[in-house]
Amino acid sequence: MPDVPLLEVRDLVKQFSARPGGRRTVTAVDGVAFDLRPGETLGLVGESGSGKSTIGKLVTRLLRPDRGEIRLAGRDISTLSGRAMRPFRRDVQLVFQDPYSSLNPRHTVGDILGTALRVHDTVPRSQVAHRIRELLGQVGLDPAHAGRYPHEFSGGQRQRIGIARALAVGPRLIVADEPVSALDVSIQAQVMNLLEDLRAELGLAFLFISHDLAVVRHFCDRVAVLYMGRIVEIGAREQIYADPRHPYTQTLMAAVPDIAWLRGGSPRRIRVPSASPVAAEAGAQRSGCRFRARCPVAAPVCASSEPALTLRAGGHRAACHIR
Known part of the structure; x- marks a missing residue:
C-alpha cells in the first residue's frame, strides 16, 4: 500500500449554532486528524452525535470547516469555492445512508447515472448509454432496467444504484455513511460483499461510517473511535478489537x-x-x-x-x- 496519503485531515473543527440565530454553539468536530492511503479503508465508529457524519460531510465538502486542513492528493481543499472544488468532486464521492431518499423519484435510473456522467464529462456523450449499462452490471443490476424509476426497485437494489452513481465519475475515495444500516441483514451482507469486490477491483479507498462494529471489523483496515467530536482511539483493526485501550x-x-x-x-x-x-x-x-x-x-x-x-x-x- 502506498505510503503517500490520499487524504490528510488536520485539526478539523466544525461548530453549529445551538439555536437558529443564537450565540451558543455546539462543537460537532473538535480537532480531528487522520490520514487515509490509496486503497485503504478507515472505519469511523461512535455513538450518535459523536461527529461521524459531520466528518464525512466535511471531507466531501458538503460542509465547510471552521478550522483545519483537508488535503486531497496533497492539495488543501478546505477553503476552495464551489467552482474550484469541481475537479475534486470526481475524486471523492458519497454513498448515503438512506437509499430511498437519496435518489430522485422523478428520474429514471438511466437519468440519475447519466447526469453524473454528463456533469463531469467523464465519457463522450455518444457513449453515455453504454457506460450506464456497464455501471449497472458492475453493481449486480440488470442493465435493461435503466429505464425504471427508483420506486420499482427494492431497498438493496436502490443502494446498488447509489453505489453505481458514486462509481460513475471514477472516484479514488468513497465516503460511505451507514450504507447498510437501512437494509435487511441478508441484504447487508450482499452489499458489503459488493463493496469489498469493488475495493479490490478498482483500488478504492473508503471512509466508512457505521454503528455496526461487526460490519466495521469485516470491512475496515483501521478503525477510529469518536467521542464528542474527538478521536479517542485509532489503530489497526486487530489492535482495536483484540486490545482496546480507551475505556470508551x-x-x-x-x-x-x-x-x-x-x-x-x-x-x-x-x-x-x-x-x-x-x-x-x-x-x-x-x-x-x-x-x-x-x-x-x-x-x-x-x-x-x-x-x-x-x-x-x-x-x-x-x-x-x-x-
Missing part, C-alpha cells in the same frame, strides 16, 4: 450482544452511567477528559487535563491518562 472503546465493544451466558459463561459487560454525551457535556465538561463523567476508571488527573492521543505499540493511539 471498551464500553462500545462490551455493548455488542453477547450470548456467552447461553454456553455457561459470563457475558462481558462494562457498566457506565447512562448519561448521553450531550448531557455529559452540559455537566461541567469544560476541561479534562470529556469521557470522565461516564468512565469507570476516572482519576483526579482526568479532570485537570485532557489526555493527548499518544502513540502505543504498533501505531496504536489512545487518549487516556490511565490506560
